[in-house]
Amino acid sequence: MTAPLFPQDDFATITQLIAAAKQRAVQSVNTTLIELYWQVGQTISRKIAQAEWGDSVVAQLAQHLAHTQPGLRGFTRSNLFRMKQFYETYQGDEIVSPLVRQLPWTHNLIILNQSKRTEEREFYLRLAIQEKWSKRELERQFKAALFERTVLHPPKVSAVLSHIQPDALNVFKDSYLVEFLDLAQGHAEADLHQGLLSKLKSFLIELGRDFCFVGSEYPLQVGGRDFALDLLFFHRGLNCLVAIELKVGRFEPEYLGKLGFYLEALDRDVKKPHEQAAIGVLLCASKDDEVVEYVLSRSLSPALIAEYQTQLPDKALLQAKLHEFYWLNAPDNGE
Numbered sequence: 001m002t003a004p005l006f007p008q009d010d011f012a013t014i015t016q017l018i019a020a021a022k023q024r025a026v027q028s029v030n031t032t033l034i035e036l037y038w039q040v041g042q043t044i045s046r047k048i049a050q051a052e053w054g055d056s057v058v059a060q061l062a063q064h065l066a067h068t069q070p071g072l073r074g075f076t077r078s079n080l081f082r083m084k085q086f087y088e089t090y091q092g093d094e095i096v097s098p099l100v101r102q103l104p105w106t107h108n109l110i111i112l113n114q115s116k117r118t119e120e121r122e123f124y125l126r127l128a129i130q131e132k133w134s135k136r137e138l139e140r141q142f143k144a145a146l147f148e149r150t151v152l153h154p155p156k157v158s159a160v161l162s163h164i165q166p167d168a169l170n171v172f173k174d175s176y177l178v179e180f181l182d183l184a185q186g187h188a189e190a191d192l193h194q195g196l197l198s199k200l201k202s203f204l205i206e207l208g209r210d211f212c213f214v215g216s217e218y219p220l221q222v223g224g225r226d227f228a229l230d231l232l233f234f235h236r237g238l239n240c241l242v243a244i245e246l247k248v249g250r251f252e253p254e255y256l257g258k259l260g261f262y263l264e265a266l267d268r269d270v271k272k273p274h275e276q277a278a279i280g281v282l283l284c285a286s287k288d289d290e291v292v293e294y295v296l297s298r299s300l301s302p303a304l305i306a307e308y309q310t311q312l313p314d315k316a317l318l319q320a321k322l323h324e325f326y327w328l329n330a331p332d333n334g335e
Helices: 008-049 055-068 077-090 105-114 118-131 135-143 146-152 159-164 166-170 189-198 200-207 255-269 289-298 315-328
Strands: 175-177 211-222 225-235 240-250 279-286 303-309
Touching: 008 055, 008 077, 008 105, 055 077, 077 105, 105 118, 105 135, 118 135, 118 146, 146 315, 159 166, 175 200, 189 200, 189 225, 189 240, 200 211, 211 240, 211 255, 225 255, 240 255, 255 279, 255 303, 289 303
Parallel strands: 175 303, 240 279, 279 303
Antiparallel strands: 211 225, 225 240
């Protein structure tokens, strides 16, 4: 007698349980490994601080481990000193030290080696955990100077948006990097639009993990007329639709009126009862910050103005500006 066949969807619960268990196992192994590196770094740090060991002893330790623990990897002289640096960097920091245990060792090394400030390390630790960045994406964010851009150029949003969705300031950016599109100089809006669709996965990573794609040229009908919204997303954390209008030129004040019209149509005809009001993003090739400030100060739409950049920024220049920013805002420099 042949056993009855069941749809594979009926087995989804078991499959999900197995996948979740595997993930917990991987995370458990990673946490244990990071804790081991922390303890090894702590021991080496204290031995050297108390003048019980010199640098040469660490090299002897690496040789000893290689001889007595065949197959053991990652305990070379250079890595042992990295463990020491790892411990010394985060010891005593009760806020940040728990975060390092949630990331792989390679991620920790990237953040440790490339961050110049305590707040920068915390910034990347939190985002790497939240966004679940791969090693490659984490390195890209450093090249993109995300920390410097975030501090120097916070997102410019309307007062309405700040009021109804305070967390939006932590979700959106003042500029988005789309260097992965390889757009030619003088590209058309259609080129930008099609490029974002063809590299949607990369664009979603740039937007943030909680963004979900809904549609392109999303149809809206108002008063018997048909309209098309460039891109429509949904943000799980903010629980709202996010409309993105693309402009390959400089931001102009009249653009915001059309975006506000689209947001009204979404709220009336598309938004579900349990969702929050839709948010609009004007993604332009350039913008004058003073013009943006004037426009947003009187806007009644939950919207923001952002730039898209087709090339990675000059990180050295941004770091110099950030240094000046911190110096000017230091307590002892206040007038």
